[in-house]
Ligand code: SF4
């Protein structure tokens with residue numbers, strides 16, 4: 001890793017107009033395994049200097065839009081449900097007006113595959129644009145928590161010297177504000193798992209009335225506080241699996257934040273009469289502004305979340321020096337090496353092809369989904385029994401899931417041989433939306449209908465709007481062992 005301990009050679013007022021230049025905070029350390037580790041193994045606390053610029057302005061607009069969306073989504077209604085509600089208590093997922101039940105495992109598996117494939121494709125094309133622009137960790141840390149910290153304590157090298165800050169009250173206020181924001185965030189997060197109506201009830205009542213939900217809320221709040229006050233960039237560096245997978249998801253054509261080595265090197269300030277230097281004056285601003293503490297000039301690194309802060313920092317330096325901006329810019333590794341851009345490549349062809357297959361499969365499953373899911377299962381106990389009437393009976397379970405958003409009534413019948421019928425205590429069966437019921441059903445047929453100990457009958461379940469499910473069921477009868485006389 002290249003060393004970045006060179007002292008500043010120019011002062012930059014573009015970042016902080018009309019203010020004196022700030023002393024340089026430490027940059028990346030030579031020999032460091034992690035950008036956030038000191039040589040003695042202790043945590044190197046990062047306080048990145050913000051670099052307001054065109055990318056920062058765009059990211060801020062996107063971030064505020066996403067925060068508004070994340071906050072409002074649980075309060076909106078589509079077909080009577082929030083656009084996204086993972087209702088674990090009732091085991092129902094509401095997604096964009098469609099309700100998914102535990103019986104929709106195939107559909108959910110296909111949707112998960114689509115999400116993974118879409119992430120792979122997205123990353124192959126646009127690199128870690130998700131991390132830098134849309135990940136809640138980045139959005140809330142960079143656009144809520146860090147700005148609050150700067151408000152109460154000032155920026156690196158430019159501390160807040162107001163009475164509030166110097167009296168220590170600023171720090172207290174900062175943590176109080178952090179707590180309130182974390183609390184609000186925790187409630188918003190949980191509103192994706194519990195309806196807002198229920199959440200409102202819990203919030204307005206005593207915690208002793210709902211100790212479980214209160215504990216969950218307190219835990220989520222504590223975790224958020226821990227993350228945004230202490231753990232911070234460590235989430236991206238050591239905890240997030242997506243960051244770890246970058247080396248396999250990116251290729252030389254993926255769009256990343258890159259340093260133009262050809263243009264920038266050899267770096268440093270040109271000495272009078274000395275050899276010509278590249279455009280990089282080795283000022284270190286790209287490192288000081290980096291929220292993960294790395295030096296983009298070392299090439300593509302797993303720690304880079306592509307937040308574009310180094311682009312803005314370097315553009316400000318280049319503008320000040322009256323040189324073209326873009327020494328650090330969005331560009332693929334191939335582009336930076338002077339190779340042509342290639343949009344079509346194996347992974348940008350294979351991923352969409354698999355996605356097309358998955359979308360077709362999802363469409364087919366959705367078309368055949370119907371308002372109910374029915375399964376006919378053999379019940380525990382003897383294979384068959386003989387009733388006092390002499391008829392043969394097989395015990396079964398008809399498991400019905402109401403997949404509609406309203407109550408539905410179902411009837412169960414059996415046919416396929418003269419005298420064959422279904423006997424169930426509960427018929428018709430009334431199910432509320434999403435309800436799953438295992439209905440004990442006895443299939444009965446005369447002994448003469450059995451051949452070689454078996455008889456195939458059809459179990460039919462009918463519901464509203466012409467819904468009909470038919471399932472062939474192989475009954476066991478005389479000639480099949482074991483046998484048990486009915487009482
Ligand atoms: S890349 Fe730009 S910001 Fe970074 S050290 Fe060089 S000139 Fe400064």
Ligand code: SF4
Nearest residue numbers: 290304305307308310
């Ligand atoms: S290297 Fe640049 S783009 Fe990458 S995380 Fe640091 S500041 Fe952001």
